[in-house]
Every structure is written in C-alpha cells, then in structure tokens.
Amino acid sequence: MRPVPTTTITPTSPYVDLTRDQWSALRDRTPLPLTAEEVERLRGLGDVVDLDEVVDVYLPLSRLLNLYVGAHSGLRGALNTFLGEGAQPGTPFVIGVAGSVAVGKSTTARLLQALLARWPEHPRVELVTTDGFLLPNAELHRRGLMSRKGFPESYDRRALTRFVADVKAGKPEVSAPVYSHLIYDIVPGERLVVRRPDILIVEGLNVLQPALPGKDGRTRIGLADYFDFSVYVDARTEDIEQWYLGRFRKLRQTAFQDPDSYFRRYTQVPEDEALDYARLMWRTINRPNLQQNVEPTRSRATLVLRKGPQHKVQRLSLRKL
Ligand SMILES: Nc1ncnc2c1ncn2[C@@H]1O[C@H](COP(=O)(O)OP(=O)(O)O)[C@@H](O)[C@H]1O
Numbered sequence: 430m431r432p433v434p435t436t437t438i439t440p441t442s443p444y445v446d447l448t449r450d451q452w453s454a455l456r457d458r459t460p461l462p463l464t465a466e467e468v469e470r471l472r473g474l475g476d477v478v479d480l481d482e483v484v485d486v487y488l489p490l491s492r493l494l495n496l497y498v499g500a501h502s503g504l505r506g507a508l509n510t511f512l513g514e515g516a517q518p519g520t521p522f523v524i525g526v527a528g529s530v531a532v533g534k535s536t537t538a539r540l541l542q543a544l545l546a547r548w549p550e551h552p553r554v555e556l557v558t559t560d561g562f563l564l565p566n567a568e569l570h571r572r573g574l575m576s577r578k579g580f581p582e583s584y585d586r587r588a589l590t591r592f593v594a595d596v597k598a599g600k601p602e603v604s605a606p607v608y609s610h611l612i613y614d615i616v617p618g619e620r621l622v623v624r625r626p627d628i629l630i631v632e633g634l635n636v637l638q639p640a641l642p643g644k645d646g647r648t649r650i651g652l653a654d655y656f657d658f659s660v661y662v663d664a665r666t667e668d669i670e671q672w673y674l675g676r677f678r679k680l681r682q683t684a685f686q687d688p689d690s691y692f693r694r695y696t697q698v699p700e701d702e703a704l705d706y707a708r709l710m711w712r713t714i715n716r717p718n719l720q721q722n723v724e725p726t727r728s729r730a731t732l733v734l735r736k737g738p739q740h741k742v743q744r745l746s747l748r749k750l
C-alpha cells in the first residue's frame with residue numbers, strides 16, 4: 430500500500446482540502462476495485478469518461494459514501510434504541526448532486542449510481558433528475574418563464590420537495606414526472622416510480638437552494654434538508670461554456686436529427702449559426718442562472734469536486750463533520 434500524502438487541514442476552515450493526488454491515493458484503501466467486466470458495464474452507460482478518472486476520483490468517493498451509509502444505519506439503530514422500538518427498517522440515504530448546466534452533473538450522478546450499486550450493503554440505488562419537476566412548457570409560457578428554464582421559479586419546488594420527503598419517509602412507492610430533452614418538455618402521463626431504494630440520488634441545478642419563506646414569512650423545510658450527503662460539481666465558467674457548446678455540437682450531429690427533436694431546426698442551418706444560438710442560450714439563460722442561483726449554493730455542499738479542463742477533477746473540498 431502506498432503512503433497517503435498528508436491532507437491539508439486548515440483549523441479555521443469548515444472543509445478538508447485535498448489535491449487530486451491526495452484523494453486518488455485513497456483508492457488503495459478502497460475495497461472492491463473494479464473488475465474488467467464492470468469497466469465494460471460502465472462504458473455501456475454511454476458516458477465518455479476516462480477510466481483513470483473513475484478509478485482515481487469516483488471509486489474512492491463510492492467508498493466514502495459507503496462509510497457514510499453505514500454510519501447512517503448506525504444512527505438509525507441509536508434512534509431505535511432511544512425510542513425503545515426494536516429493529517425498524519431504515520430509510521433511504523439521500524444524496525444531492527448540484528452544479529451548472531453542462532458541468533457534468535448527470536455523468537457524475539450516473540457513475541455514482543453504478544458504483545454505489547456494487548456494494549452489497551446498498552445494491553438498490555435510484556437516480557432522479559429535477560428536470561422532471563420543471564413546469565410544462567405551456568405553463569412556463571403562461572407565466573412568461575420560457576427563457577428562464579432552469580431558474581428556481583421554473584420548477585414546481587413544492588412537488589419536488591414532497592417527492593423527496595416521501596421517499597425519505599420510507600413510503601413504499603413514490604412517483605415523479607418525467608422530462609424529455611428530445612421534446613424539451615414534460616412527457617404527458619409518464620411517471621418514474623421509486624420503491625424504497627437503499628440510496629436515492631437527486632441530481633439538478635438547484636438542489637442546494639434554501640427553501641423560500643412561506644407567505645407568513647416563516648422558514649420552510651427545503652429539499653436539501655432531506656440530504657444525507659451532497660456533491661457540488663464545480664469548474665471555471667469559461668470551461669463550462671466550452672463543454673456546453675461541445676455537447677450542443679455533438680447533439681446536433683445525433684439526437685437533434687430526430688424529426689421529433691425540439692432542436693431539429695439547428696441541424697438545417699450551418700454549424701456556425703447553430704453555435705451562435707447555443708452561445709446565446711448560454712449567455713442569456715444558463716450563465717446568469719449559474720452566477721445568480723447555482724454558484725451561491727456551493728458552500729452548502731458536503732463535497733465540492735473542482736474540475737480543470739477536460740473534466741479532470743483537480744481539487745476536492747470535504748466538509749468536516
Ligand atoms: N467526467 C467526464 N469526462 C468527460 N466528459 C464528461 C465528463 N462529465 C461530463 N462530460 C461531458 O460534458 C458534457 C456535459 O455533461 P453532462 O453530464 O451532460 O452535464 P450536466 O448534467 O451537468 O448538464 C457532456 O458532453 C458530457 O459527455
């Protein structure tokens with residue numbers, strides 16, 4: 430086993446800051462290394478993630494989360510003892526994944542889902558994205574919010590919080606609406622059903638937003654109050670813009686070609702023109718949302734993953750308990 434480089438613990442900071450090398454050295458202490466078969470399965474997820482990145486960053490993270498889930502069941506045992514209730518089933522462990530549009534939240538969440546499900550203590554891992562709780566386009570139009578998609582007010586926040594509260598409370602079956610990037614709208618009648626998972630991952634731009642005060646001015650319980658752990662995926666705004674444009678370029682050659690795609694018209698114009706439109710979307714919707722609403726929630730996360738160019742995680746900040 431390699432010696433683990435010492436971590437930087439600043440007594441006055443609420444975080445332990447680790448460089449990539451310090452973090453990746455922890456992988457040697459991670460049981461359950463990936464088998465060749467599992468590497469193939471991860472590739473099958475369709476995300477083009479460098480294998481070194483999986484092994485160095487996400488595998489140690491799955492171990493850390495496995496330890497937290499174990500500690501969480503221990504706490505549940507303590508509560509049962511206090512209440513004199515005997516053994517009661519635990520409730521799902523809830524993880525929030527936050528960050529800008531195009532920073533790689535979905536990729537991180539899918540990787541975590543696949544890696545966490547390998548642990549025998551918590552094989553059932555469900556993933557829900559908050560886009561299912563966006564108001565349907567017809568309602569966004571009605572409220573004049575069509576160019577505010579992704580801003581906090583474009584969601585049914587009460588339904589989202591209710592959904593996570595119900596899962597956390599251990600309800601046997603809870604369902605969420607489904608959003609389609611193809612039609613750029615909520616799919617009428619479609620629901621995603623969650624049945625008492627061991628772990629629920631909730632991924633979305635605004636998952637760390639504090640709750641709005643109620644009409645009477647009283648503080649409400651917010652989504653993040655149900656999280657047992659949260660990850661904020663962070664990067665330079667200029668890098669994220671490039672990833673947004675890169676994804677748009679790739680989608681223009683693939684998914685946008687579908688006759689049902691909302692963005693099909695951008696396959697009918699020259700690439701430069703299509704990218705001008707993507708740049709406009711970035712500068713008028715996604716960047717202001719990042720700066721005004723998403724980035725200010727970063728310090729609420731348990732773990733901040735800071736990426737450099739090419740999506741390589743370079744630094745990690747882990748909240749001290
Ligand atoms: N770890 C990674 N390594 C390489 N490419 C990545 C990684 N994470 C995300 N990407 C790419 O960056 C773009 C945005 O990622 P995505 O997960 O769709 O972001 P988000 O869900 O935050 O909008 C996609 O083109 C995706 O393939």
Ligand SMILES: CC(C)(COP(=O)(O)O)[C@@H](O)C(=O)NCCC(=O)O
Nearest residue numbers: 530558559560578579633634710714
């Ligand atoms: C659907 C999104 C709001 C992301 O939603 P999330 O799952 O993070 O709640 C975003 O991907 C989006 O479509 N934004 C609107 C501007 C754009 O099309 O880029």
